[in-house]
Amino acid sequence: MLLIKCPYCNEVRHEEEYAYLDEAFIFRPENMDAITDQELSDYLYNRSNPRGIIFEQWQHTVGCRKIFIVKRDTTNNKIYESYKLNEKIKSAINIPQKQECYL
Amino acid sequence: MKEQQINRLEINNNVNNNIVNIINKNKPIRFKFNNKQYIGYEGDTLASALLANNITLVGRSYKYGRYRGIVTAGVEEPNAIVELESGGYYVPNIKATEVYLYNNLEAKSATGRPYLQYDFKYALRFLNKFLSAGFYYKTFKWPSKFWLFYEKLLRSAAGLSKAPDTIDNETYEHQNHFYDVVIIGGGISGLQAAYKLAKQGHKICILEQDKYLGGNYHLADFDINSEDNNFSNHIIDINNIIISLKKLSNVNIYTRTTAYALHDNNLVKAQQNLTLDISINDRKNTKTSKILPSKILHSIYAKQVVLATGAIERILAFKNNDLPNIMLASAVSSYIVKHSVVPGRNIVLFTNNDSGYNLISNLQYLLNNKQVNLTIVDVRDNINNNLKEKIKNYNIKLLLGYTIVSAYGRDKVKSLKIQKISQKPNKNFTSVQKWELLEKNFTISADLVAIAGGWNPVIHLGCHSGDKPIWSDELLTFVLNNNNNRVSVGSAAGYYTTEDCLLSVNKVLSNKLNNNLINSINIVNFFRTPGSYNKQFIDMQNDVTANDINIAIDENFTNIEHIKRYTALGFGTDQGKIGNITGVAVCSEILNKPIKDISTTTFRPAYTPVTFGTLAGDKVKDNFDLERYTPIHQWHKEHNALFEVVGQWQRAWYYPKSNESFIDAVNREAMAARTSVAMIDASTLGKIDIQGPDAREFLNRVLPNSWSKIKTNACRYYIFMHDDGMVFDDGVTACLGDNHFYMMTTTSNAAASFNKLEKLLQVDWPNLKVYLTSVTDHWSTTAVVGRKSRKVLQKLCHDIDFSNDAFPFMQVRHGSINNIDIMVMRISFSGELAYEVNVQSNYGKYIWQEIYNAGQEFNITPYGTEVLHVLRAEKGYPIIGQDTDGSVSGADLGMSWMFAKKKAYSYLGKRAHKLDFLTMQNRKQYVGLISLDKKSQIPEGSQIIVNTKSKKSIGHVTSSYYSPILGYPIALALIENGFNNMGDTVYAFSHKCNLIAAEICSTVFYDKQGEMQNVS
Secondary structure, eight states, X not given: OOEEEETTTTEEEEGGGOEEEEETTOOOOTTGGGSOHHHHHHHHXXXXXXXXXXXXXXXXXXXXXXXXXXXXXXXXXXEEEEEETTSOHHHHSOOOOOOOOOO | OGGGOTTBOOOOOTTTTXXXXXXXXXXXXXXXXXXXXXXXXXXXXXXXXXXXXXXXXXXXXXXXXXXXXXXXXXXXXXXXXXXXXXXXXXXXXXXXXXXXXXXXXXXXXXXXXXXXXXXXXXXXXXXXXXXXXXXXXXXXXXXXXXXXXXXXXXXXXXXXXXXXXXXXXXXXXXXXXXXXXXXXXXXXXXXXXXXXXXXXXXXXXXEOSSSSTBTTGGGSSOOSSXXXXXXXXXHHHHHHHHHHHHXXXXXXXXXXXXXXXXXXXXEEEEEEESSTTSOHHHHHOTTTSOOOOSEEEEEEEEEEXXXXXXXXXXXXXXXXXXXXTEEEHHHHHHHHHHHOBOSOSEEEXXXXXXXXXXXXXXXXXXXXXXXXXXXXXXXXXXXXXXXXXXXXXXXXXXXXXXXXEEEEESSSEEXXXXXXXXXXXXXXXXXXXXXXXXXXXXXXEOSEEEEEOOEEEOOHHXXXXXXXXXXXTTXXXXXXXXXXXXXXXXXXXXXXXXXXXXXXXXXXXXXXXXXXXXXXXXXXXXXXXXXXXXXXXXXXXXXXXXXXXXXXXXXXXXXXXXXXXHHTTTOTTTTTTTTHHHHHHXXXXXXXXXXXXXXXXXXXXXXXXXXXXXXXXXXXXXXXXXXXXXXXXXXXXXTTOEEEEETTEEEEXXXXXXXXXXXXXXXXXXXXXXXSOEEEEOTTSEEEEEESTTHHHHHHHHSSSOOSSOOTTBEEEEEEEOTTSBEEEEEEEEEEETTEEEEEEOXXXXXXXXXXXXXXXXXIOTTSOXXXXXXXXXXXXXXXESTTHHHHHHHHOOSSOOSXXXXXXXXXXXXXXXXXEEEEEOOOSSSSSEEEEEEEGGGHHHXXXXXXXXXXXXXXXXXXXXXXXXHHHHTTOOOTTTTOOTXXXXXXXXXXXXXXXXXXXXXXXXXXXXXXXXXXXXXXEEEEEEETTXXXXXXXXXXXXXXXXXXXXXXXXXXXXXXXXXXXXXXXXXXXXXGGGTTOEEEEXXXXXXXXXXXXXOSOOSOTTOOGGGOO
């Protein structure tokens, strides 16, 4: 069970109040018609699945319904921080390079 | 009745009924075991009361039906499995050692069939050879046909108590807590840690699985009966600590509460038992006592966890070491000190370390009065002088360098074969056992054997969140490293004496360091008597012997996890708490590999069994799932409707009249809609209000059809695809204003559609100015269906012109009925002329009733979801989720006509429709099917083949109904390349596997020109 802080409500609440949506920083390509099949499949299916730090999209579904970003360690489920989507977080935080999948 | 308790000590002592001795001899309690009456005292466990009454046989073993008695005094008990009470208070598979007596308790052995005394399995004991490890798996292989015969036999022989067959009378509850520190274990280490931390102002709680605090404190080296012993000061100390802890407001103490799991981020899950010591009468009597939940599931979030979980003594293996009255030394001590019960008079202590010698102090009084004989069999050649001094004072026979080779007896141990033993040097691996038997041997008599095989710290909880146990060659056991958020103290960290425990608490709490472990009990690496592995029991609950481990390794299962699963070592309700490490040591001996390289099996929750009721809590019966009702629900109930659950909604299914059958009711309702007028409650459809200057652009991006030019008061059908091109939902969206749309989704996908739209707006298109509001519950919808629907509404609503020209198909009009605002949509899910009347929810039932009354002259018929499905199937309208699954694209569903070609934005699913996978020839496509004889109904889910000989399915039937208006059955199906094979004959399987020949046809079976929805 996780305790997650909603950066909009500014409260630490129980995991049951939230819904996991997807890995963070995956946006719908602007030029959808022009992308290759591989790029489409990367957008739809391929996720980094790292052993260690991951950034994830969560939604405060039974709260403010805002979507935000959570930094979590997949090895011990430790949650470090939450970020608002409208903060320019992509440059502000150190996103790990695409890691190799552990298959 | 008192005389019955022949093993109860008739001694007076000044420590009666305190932390050490917990029985109250002034309060006798009657109880029944296997239908016989006995008497025990308040403070007795079922196990101690049985031993007091000299009941040594409490169960039969799982595989061989061997006689089994009580081995331990705690949750580690493998043998004394009982069931309590019956009916709604029945408790299966509980350990006699954890049940405290209450008035008129009724317990039965969980094993022993047909009777405990006469178990049929015991008659098969000569077959032991064939029932060794893996025999179960081997019965599958050879001769494989015999399995059908074995199965019945094995299934009836296996298992413990029967599962409950009536509804549980007791209730359960869930609670959440937040603490700075959670201390697991209320023994001396836990109490000491609690005391220190509470003084520092932390908010703490103590979880103790037993009813009494103090843990294994009674195992300390003292005599229960002496008037003035050195430890009375300690007792007072501990009592004082408990008293002062109870006074502190920042400390909560939960007894009878087992922490059974420690999850990530220090989430402790604990089961608290509230009613297990209350008599059934008191539990039933709600007047005299408040109603307690039977158990509470505590979810405790802790910043810091202190594991003061103590240690569990382990067994030593020798032949027939499973005979009744062969117990752990700590258990013997426990029964003597806590309950004044001594289960035997001719006692043999079998030990490989110093801790067993504490038994001498516990027996001091009895030894002095010559009430018991004690023989000590120690495998070590020499012991230290302190112990020798201690023994000198009594008449104790000490056998150093000896081992027990075998025990004899039938339903109780009678004698032991003792043999000289010596240790072979093994310089390479200090933890691998290397002993050999010498010639000298003799037999001694015994009626109670106390085994002191060393201690296993309870590290289970620490391992639950992934930490690996570490083997200590010094202590000969597994221990855990501390980390920032979790520390172990006391015996759980490998400190076994009172002084060491208290010292470890102080050290760990002040600097959190891992201390050096010292072998304070001088244990040696002896785990089993060398020689034959035969009948040396390692796991008593699963009848696993050293020989079974040998067989498993012989058959090349060399990993401990494989050995566990092949032999069943460490399974069951006790999870091998007393035998697992001994088992690992046996593996080490056979494989000649140090124990640290073998390691142990993975510890997983739950530490002790948790009943399903606890996990369910109050989410049972009416609370099991939410039920949603439409505003018209009451009317449906009053009109005899049967209900169907759709999502969480209770929807009217059909409305049978008096004795009408399902088929008759459905046909009647369907014919009414097709020939006259009918009505259905459509309030459950999801409704999303979409507003904002970019609302049009938003819909253009999400949906495949164009929304740029749709005018106010017009509606459009849509399908909602994901970016993978697969259909996810469908519905109708109405344009209520330039910047205002009203989207109707399916009932079951309403929430999912809303979530998806929200995610697109927040994550992908944050610049679009669009607001979404879920208004599903705000509107109530009555659909009036049939050629006479116009006439019904004209009677009620006078401010809307219902004529075909003024109010054409796919349009919205606003008006009123009796001054109540209504929004009418002329849309149709049946192919008939139809209007959907939307009204603010509070008026929903009123408007429904008004329409029903007005329709009486046309015999208006309410219909439910079954006819809704029949009518839509006759027109080929798909139900998303029934006719589609996650693999049906918009094109497969025949919706390509909807895809806008000129839209600038690449809407969801457009790109995916260019993938080779979605454009290939043999995709399964949505088509109709009619059986050639026009009589046979093809079952839903039926697989379809090309010709009668084919063995490859080319698709399956998704919907199948009898159409009353057509007079024959129809079906919808997904068939490979179906669009190009119209008119072909294919074959589908009936329930009885007969082939039904059918023709592929259009999905529109009725009114192919679509004239009915435009009747004037």
